[in-house]
Amino acid sequence: MGKPNVGMLVSQLREEEKLLLRAFASHGIDPVRLTDRKLQLELTDLTWLQEMELDVVLDRCLAHGRAGIVLQALDVAGVRSVNTRRAAVIADDKVECSLILGARGIPTLRTFMAFTVESALEALEQVGYPAVMKPVAGSWGRLLGKVNSPGAARALLEHKRQLGSYHHSMFYIQEYIEKPGRDLRIFIVGDDIVAGSYRSAEHWVTNVARGAVSAPCPITPEIAEISMRAAKAIEVEIAGVDLVETPDGLKVIEVNGGAEFKGLMSTTEYDIAQHIVDYVVNSCSDSQSSSLNGTYSASKQSMANGE
Incomplete structure (x- = not known):
């Protein structure tokens, strides 16, 4: 199999997306950039999308509503996306996320x-x-x-x-949990926990986007177990799992599908962007490619037949 034809759905090229592009370049891949604000999606004929012959699209779109629509079009056209549309929709819906975590017996708020x-x-x-x-x-x-x-x-x-x-x-x-001034963000790629951080702030909202400070968080067996269970339940391949420490043990706050890793980069020497890209590229293995091409061909044939 040659180099996969990769797309990247973006809103803008932030530091993280530039690192991802650099990591793709290490594989000799220059992803097709699908910029959300420039897209014009012809919904009744996806030939234009199929003709791009994309093997996989990495979702880095900031606008979750836009991402859901584009991922749906990719799904109908038989193009694999990471994360999948289903996973992205579940992760973005706090109600469905809570329902699934509760139904699976995963400790949550x-x-x-x-x-x-x-x-x-x-x-x-x-x-x-x-x-x-x-x-x-x-x-x-x-x-x-x-x-x-x-x-x-x-x-x-x-x-x-x-x-x-x-x-x-x-x-x-x-x-509301009276936490010790911090919560945990655990970053998962496939079956690997890539990094973990404590996010601390004087304010009760400990979010890096709101000024929280990140520090390294050792991955204990308890952290690994609950984080992987949560990610698998929500069906996300690339995820940021937010945890909180309680008197009863760790609980899941939420699972983020479009997880950012800027804050994590200051807590680890691990190349998070490279790990994401390696995962996306390796997902286009010969066996998976055959399966995907079959889906693509069947989808294309179904459209041609008006099914």
């Missing part, structure tokens, strides 16, 4: 969904104060709210309801 102010207040009473409210989709620690009392909760809920958006009328409510 107690979480409720409610659709009215009154039912949300009842759910908050069950969770106990303080509690955390989050949007059902989102990243970088944005739009998180910590409520310390029923009065504060009602004010926040009424404010969200007045915004009028469908998403602001769905209340995702989670227990």
Whole structure:
């Protein structure tokens, strides 16, 4: 098998994407860049996509909604993506993520969904104060709210309801953990844990995008076990698993499909970008390529037949 034809779905070339391009270059590969803001997707005829003859596309798109649509088109056209559309959609949906983690018996935070102010207040009473409210989709620690009392909760809920958006009328409510000023980000590629970091901040939101500081986190058997179980449950191949230390042991906060690794780079000498690229390239092995080409050909033939 020759060099695979690789695509990379991007929003912009940040430091991480430049490192990935450099790693692809070490394989003699110059990925086709699919820039989300420039794409014009003809949905009723995907011949243009099939004619690109892509073997695999690495998703690095910042806009998860856009990514979901592009990954869906790739899926229909028979083009493999990392992560898959299914994995990306599950990871981006906090509700589905919580449901799957709970159903698989993976330790996670107690979480409720409610659709009215009154039912949300009842759910908050069950969770106990303080509690955390989050949007059902989102990243970088944005739009998180910590409520310390029923009065504060009602004010926040009424404010969200007045915004009028469908998403602001769905209340995702989670227990608050008094953590030791830090949480854990574990980065997984395939079956390997590539790196781990403690993310510390004075604020209760310990997200690097919000100013948290990263430090090396030794990977213990407990960390490895819960992180891999979570990633496999959500079906992500490249993942950032966020954990929190509790009196009852580690619990999963969430599983990120479009995980960033900038903060992790300061905590390890391991070449994360190279590991990602090696995984993507190696996924195009002879056996997998044959399977993918069969899917591609069948998909192309089905479209030609109007199926």
